[in-house]
Structures are given as C-alpha cells and as structure tokens.
Amino acid sequence: xxxxxxxxxxGLGSMGFGAAVSALRRGLPVWGLxxxxxxxxxxxxxxGHATDSLAELAAACDVVQLLVVNAAQTExxxxxQADRPGLVSLLRPGAVVIASATVDPALPPQWEARxxxxxxxxxxxxxSGGAKKAAEGQMTVMASGRPQAFAAAEPALAAIAGKVxxxxxxxxxxxxxxxxxxxxxxxxxxxxxxxxxxGLRAGADARQLYEVICNSAGxxxxxxxxxxxxxxxxxxxxxxxxxxxxxxxxxxxxARQLQFPLPLAAQAHQLYLATAAAGHGDEDDAAxxxxxxxxxxxxxxxxxx
Numbered sequence: 001x002x003x004x005x006x007x008x009x010x011g012l013g014s015m016g017f018g019a020a021v022s023a024l025r026r027g028l029p030v031w032g033l034x035x036x037x038x039x040x041x042x043x044x045x046x047x048g049h050a051t052d053s054l055a056e057l058a059a060a061c062d063v064v065q066l067l068v069v070n071a072a073q074t075e076x077x078x079x080x081q082a083d084r085p086g087l088v089s090l091l092r093p094g095a096v097v098i099a100s101a102t103v104d105p106a107l108p109p110q111w112e113a114r115x116x117x118x119x120x121x122x123x124x125x126x127x128s129g130g131a132k133k134a135a136e137g138q139m140t141v142m143a144s145g146r147p148q149a150f151a152a153a154e155p156a157l158a159a160i161a162g163k164v165x166x167x168x169x170x171x172x173x174x175x176x177x178x179x180x181x182x183x184x185x186x187x188x189x190x191x192x193x194x195x196x197x198x199g200l201r202a203g204a205d206a207r208q209l210y211e212v213i214c215n216s217a218g219x220x221x222x223x224x225x226x227x228x229x230x231x232x233x234x235x236x237x238x239x240x241x242x243x244x245x246x247x248x249x250x251x252x253x254x255a256r257q258l259q260f261p262l263p264l265a266a267q268a269h270q271l272y273l274a275t276a277a278a279g280h281g282d283e284d285d286a287a288x289x290x291x292x293x294x295x296x297x298x299x300x301x302x303x304x305x
Contacts, residue, residue, distance in 0.1 A: 008061035018134025058090035093119030126178035138162030197292035233303025
C-alpha cells in the first residue's frame with residue numbers, strides 16, 4: 001500500500017519510538033530524529049530513516065510530530081536559532097507540525113500563528129497512553145487545530161493513534177485537555193504510592209494488596225500500571241518524577257491564572273518535589289513511594305535501581 005505522505009518523528013524516546021515504529025508498520029515512510037546515536041540505530045534497525053539533521057528530516061517530510069520533553073525543546077525545534085534554522089524555515093509550505101509535548105495551553109496558539117505566517121499548518125496534539133500503547137499504535141491524541149491541518153495530517157494520525165479527539169479548530173484546547181489529564185495522572189500516582197506505603201507499614205503483603213485493589217473499587221489505571229514497578233523494585237524511568245514536577249507545575253500555573261484552587265494537585269506536586277529533592281528525580285514516577293519509605297523506615301521490594 002503506497003502513501004504519498006512522509007512522517008517525521010522528532011524525539012525517539014519511549015513514546016516517540018513507539019509512534020514512529022507504529023507508523024512504519026502501517027505503511028508510512030518515516031524519518032526519525034534523535035540526538036542519541038543509540039536511538040537512531042535502534043530506529044534504523046526497524047526500517048526507518050534515522051537522522052540527526054533537522055534540515056534533512058524537514059526536506060523529506062510532509063508531517064512532523066514533535067515528541068519532546070517540554071515547551072523549550074519544542075520552540076527550539078520550531079523556530080530559528082542562532083546556530084541553525086528551525087522547522088519554520090525548513091519545511092515546505094503546506095506541511096503540518098504536530099506538537100505533542102505537555103505545555104502551557106497559552107503557548108500553542110502563539111506557535112500556530114507564527115507557523116501560519118510561513119504557510120505551515122499546526123496541530124496542538126498532546127498524547128497519552130504510555131510506551132506500551134505508543135508501540136501498539138494505540139495512543140490517544142488530544143488535538144485541536146484548523147480543519148485543513150487535520151485533513152493534511154489524517155494518514156499520519158491514523159498510523160500512530162488508536163483515538164484522535166478533535167477538540168476544536170484553534171490550538172490550545174488540546175493542551176488544555178492534556179493539562180486536566182496530567183492533573184489526574186499526577187494525583188493518582190501519588191495516591192497509589194501513598195496507599196501502598198500505608199499497606200506496607202500496616203503489614204500487608206505487597207503483591208496480595210496489589211491484586212485485591214486491582215479487583216476492587218479503589219483501583220485506578222495508574223495504580224494498576226505503576227504499582228508493578230514498586231513490586232519489582234524497578235524504577236527505570238518510563239515516565240520520571242521530574243516529568244510530574246514539570247507537568248503539575250504547568251497545571252498549577254494555569255490554575256493560578258484562572259484564580260482556581262487545586263489543593264490536591266498542589267499537595268501531589270510537593271510530593272514529587274520532595275522525591276526529586278531526595279535524589280530520585282530521574283527515576284520512574286513510582287519512586288514517590290521512596291519518599292514515604294524514608295519517612296517511615298519501610299523496606300521496599302528490591303530490584304533495579
């Protein structure tokens with residue numbers, strides 16, 4: 001099956017690599033850019049075009065998805081820098097940029113306007129689902145943008161996502177919905193860690209506790225997904241503590257501008273900050289339980305660092 005559209009994915013981390021490989025499996029030509037040689041080599045083995053050149057990727061691609069960490073990295077790729085041009089100068093008119101990092105919802109409308117001045121289309125398209133769903137091509141995309149941007153990018157979105165929610169015709173709405181998702185995700189992970197620490201302190205068997213909660217009303221997706229990291233003592237980061245220091249910071253900043261109180265998000269943010277301050281910022285976000293373990297002298301299951 002032939003497609004005229006070529007997709008570029010910038011950021012071949014757990015989500016970006018999964019999205020890029022999913023698009024390859026579904027027949028799209030895909031270019032992947034990452035500064036890490038090992039990430040490029042891994043993608044090349046899968047049959048993708050791997051590069052560390054933004055100009056090379058932009059010349060080949062009709063749609064470019066940015067699966068990077070934050071707004072600063074997004075802006076550095078979108079716009080001209082002192083040492084190199086950005087996508088705004090490198091892409092052909094009519095090309096589409098999908099910005100998928102979790103950012104302040106006030107930023108995507110600004111990016112959309114600046115790209116439009118150069119004849120480029122923009123989708124505010126944060127994603128959710130984790131590395132597993134990304135690898136299966138089943139990510140959820142929370143997207144907003146002009147209808148012509150969706151029309152041009154439709155084959156790419158269909159190749160990377162199980163669900164694409166079109167939330168409006170203006171950039172910013174997608175990031176607003178992602179912000180609400182991150183509020184819930186951050187609070188749920190913190191609550192899962194706190195609850196597991198309580199059970200351990202009270203003498204419950206960790207694995208039995210996990211199984212019972214997963215089949216009871218207290219279960220959440222984050223509890224089911226993250227607690228196995230604790231049970232295995234495996235804190236290699238699929239999503240790090242520092243990610244939620246950033247994301248809940250975005251949530252709280254936006255709420256402050258709206259003069260809207262978020263006491264649960266604020267307390268969860270403090271737990272991530274405390275965990276990061278103790279030296280666990282680059283570990284998996286389930287490492288929040290280490291904050292409680294340190295307070296209470298709990299022995300956690302051992303495994304990976």
